[in-house]
Amino acid sequence: MTTALLAYDGSGIDGGLYTTITGWAADAPHWLDQAIRTWSDLGLGLFAVFMIWGWWQARRADSVVMARVLASPLIVVAVYVVNSILKSLVHEVRPCQQLPSTVTVETCPGVGDWSFPSNHSVIAFAAAVALFFAYRRLGAIALVAAVLMAASRVWIGVHYPHDVVVGSLVGILVALPLALLAGRAAPLVDRLRGGALGPALGSG
Helix, strand or coil, X not given: CCCCCCCCCCHHHHHHHHHHXXXXXXXXXXXXXXXXXHHHHHCHHHHHHHHHHHHHHHCCCCHHHHHHXXXXXXXXXXXXHHHXXXXXXXXXXXXXXXXXXXXXXXXXXXXXXXCCCCHHHHHHHHHHHHHHCCCHHHHHHXXXXXHHHHHHHXXXXXXXXXXXXXXXXXXXXXXXXXXXXXXXXXXXXXXXXXXXXXXXXXXX
């Protein structure tokens, strides 16, 4: 028998709010739903663009900034692994499976694709936190994008609100100490800048 830390049915937490939000989506113009769906499906790619832009700018910055930028994708991967472990322990059924009468913008994920916490929210907020420690303005923009990503997951019907809230918190709380530690890799960046990777890392 599979052990679960939370109940399989998350609808008792905020199923009513989920139904309200998906009801708004059902009444919204088709173009808006499709725009939100496209953002929800593809928007994580924007965070990769943010990281590339941060790297490009960091070539002219000191080694602490470059270390933090280079650490950002590694931080996202680490946070994703932590969330995957949590998700495998908490077998929460997707709301669109638990509440099948709900009309959703997105096709409901299959059985066994667990809902809690939201991977998209975890990745987006982890990226935003990591980038904030390199460039605050870029991190703030990424944070706004992360909020929009989390909200979109509920709007299209694939997550309960608590899935994205907890996913956001996991992304922030796990990424935060890693982002704080990333600057300590500056001496390594200094050495790499003096070697073959110098053209890619800049001189600071």
